[in-house]
Amino acid sequence: MSLFHPPKGFPPHLAYFWPMIWVQVLLLRAAVRAAYGRGVQYHWSVSPNGRVFLTSIDWMPSQKTDRTWLSPPAQSCDRLAAACDGRAFAPAYASEFASAPEAGDLRSPHSRSAPSRGRNLPLPET
DSSP: OOOSSSSTTTOGGGGGHHHHHHHHHHHHHHHHHHHHHOOEEEEEEOTTTSEEEEEEEEOTTTOOOOOOOOOOOOSHHHHHHHHHTTTSSSSSSSSHHHHHTTOOOOOOOTTTOOOOTTTTTTOOOO
């Protein structure tokens, strides 16, 4: 496999575009080496449109543990995480009303001298 010779079994309709696909393979190799280190075995494939993508990464026996910083997060964004753990079901101002006063605090939670952030707002109509 080189710039002028595609690998054996390469689709014949993409052989004309092999130089552009070869550049994508080189970039994929550089990305895998940067993320996982030199010597990691990986497999790539080509879509019918000529896009190169990573199909699998084989961990070698010399690598003792997985790299946890490479694993994807449980949710892709904070809004999705808030919907999954229940933070999105209550509005932000409701948490101020639900909090109990501290042990040494003699003020009521609704007093004017207490620091207020939205406490004077009326509740929304539903």
